[in-house]
Amino acid sequence: MASLRITIALASSYFVFAIMLNSVGTVILQAINSLDVSKTDASVLEGFKDLSIAIMSFLVASFIPRIGYKIAMLCALLLVSALCLLVPSIAEFWVLKALFAAIGCSFAVVKISVYSIIGQLSDNANKHSSLLNTIEGVFMLGVLSGYWIFALFIDANNPQSNEWLNVYYMLAAIVLVTTFTVLTAPIKSPELHNQKQSQVDAFLDMLKLTYQPLVLIFVVSAFLYVLIEQGVGTWLPTFNNQVLKLPVDVSIQLASLFAAALALGRLVAGQVLRFISWFKMLLTCLITMGLLILLVLPLTHDVDGSQVKNIFDVPFAAYMLPLVGFFMAPIYPLLNSVMLSSLEKHKHAAMTGLIVVFSALGGTTGSIITGFVFDKFSGQHAFYLTLLPIVLLLVSVSAFKKATLVLENGLTRQAIKE
Known part of the structure; x- marks a missing residue:
């Protein structure tokens, strides 16, 4: 209770x-x-x-x-x-x-x-x-x-x-x-790891976390994920309006489906993770995201939704793009969970601070890059570009899994010695 x-x-x-x-x-x-x-x-x-x-x-x-x-x-x-x-x-x-x-x-x-x-x-x-x-x-x-x-x-x-x-x-x-x-x-008060430690030393300890290989790989992974999410989420209304030629109000309403897909994806993942490993979930989500982008973007060429009056009349391709959010949804919480679960509880606050900082940097970078490509080339080019960080994320997630295994094996050997 x-x-x-x-x-x-x-x-x-x-x-x-x-x-x-x-x-x-x-x-x-x-x-x-x-x-x-x-x-x-x-x-x-x-x-x-x-x-x-x-x-x-x-x-x-x-x-x-x-x-x-x-x-x-x-x-x-x-x-x-x-x-x-x-x-x-x-x-x-x-x-x-x-x-x-x-x-x-x-x-x-x-x-x-x-x-x-x-x-x-x-x-x-x-x-x-x-x-x-x-x-x-x-x-x-x-x-x-x-x-x-x-x-x-x-x-x-x-x-x-x-x-x-x-x-x-x-x-x-x-x-x-x-x-x-x-x-x-x-809510319990946290147990302080070192009562005599000064605030400056605590701050320096937070910065020292980035020197750990596991944390460094995680930071790169979190950065790449938020780069993808913000790139798609921020520019989806513009994509709907300028690429699919949908009216402004319908473009915004349709973009809200991306948030709905993210919500549903996270709620479903919260239950599915009781039965499958986090790594299998991550790989499935990333591969499915890439496939959806490759399948859906070609359908957006030559679409003219200028005569659409409401969200129920939009072209099929317009519904499919927000669905990327469903498979994107579990990735960020999963990465955060595995990272935090690998650290002692007294380091969770410092680690979360790093998560928030690098997430903000990734979001800003993703929005700027997507906007630049959208402006100089096209909306399709901007969204195809998300395939690059998806591939990089597959690599970093695999490295992240190996790093967690190394850490777990190290802890197991230490426990046996004790």
């Missing part, structure tokens, strides 16, 4: 931050419409979100265990709820910048805490992967919910109105409910 309450607290925290983080596109659009902000100025919201995540993760990952995961999560949630309550009353663009900076910083704290707490609830890689995939699946459900929640407060007949900002009162209420679930969950 205690584990269930903790899991609900972790999942609800991830759910609410999924809504917040992935609302940035909608907020940019509404800031342009109702706050008289230029496109260039509005685009900085993405930077306020992503850079704050990376910087905060890098700075506080080694510090969070010292104050406790529960206290860290409560502080993060209360900060976001306070700013959500301020936004509608101030109704200025600067407060949205402050909000997304706070959301980014708070999510970094919550993600490090969640990943570390999952280590307390599982005793092997498959159980860790199963739970993490389930919670990451809930995250994607939050992404989907966010589109509908914001849509409830947007008046299509009066886009200049600031009434849409009232959505933040609802979000503040959701965050406060989540805060209560965390407050009442029996």
Whole structure:
């Protein structure tokens, strides 16, 4: 029962931050419409979100265990709820910048805490992967919910109105409910590995993790995965609109299927991993992704969806591309789980900090590369390019498996000697 309450607290925290983080596109659009902000100025919201995540993760990952995961999560949630309550009353663009900076910083704290707490609830890689995939699946459900929640407060007949900002009162209420679930969950304080260690030494220990071969291979794998996911996810609406010639509203609605596929893929993987090994799951997902891209992209040539009126009338190929997300979904949580399960629990917070930093770098790189190829060549070329990191990921995942076996054999020999 205690584990269930903790899991609900972790999942609800991830759910609410999924809504917040992935609302940035909608907020940019509404800031342009109702706050008289230029496109260039509005685009900085993405930077306020992503850079704050990376910087905060890098700075506080080694510090969070010292104050406790529960206290860290409560502080993060209360900060976001306070700013959500301020936004509608101030109704200025600067407060949205402050909000997304706070959301980014708070999510970094919550993600490090969640990943570390999952280590307390599982005793092997498959159980860790199963739970993490389930919670990451809930995250994607939050992404989907966010589109509908914001849509409830947007008046299509009066886009200049600031009434849409009232959505933040609802979000503040959701965050406060989540805060209560965390407050009442029996989350244990982490056991500090070295009570006398200074914060500077703890920070240096986090950096030293990258010198381990297993960690280095993992960092490369995580970077490549996020490069693929963000490259496809960020540019799928543009692909639907400019390549498939679908109307803008239908292009965006159709792109939401990618998030739905990611959510379903992670939830399904969370159950399947009870019966098959993580390595078989990874290989199956990567190979299937590559095959889908090779089969579907040729179908997108000469497609003209300009006469399409709703999402139910789109060409077959448009439905198939988002399905890549279903097979892509388990890879990131799986890699994270295996990596964290291979480390002592007192290193989980520091390792999660590295995960968040390199994920942010991979996401930014993937979006920039895909956008450049899309602009200079074509949407098909941009998406075919994802085959290269998929192949590289197959290589790095195989090396990752070998590295984990070496580590396990080393631990076994050590145990025998003792």
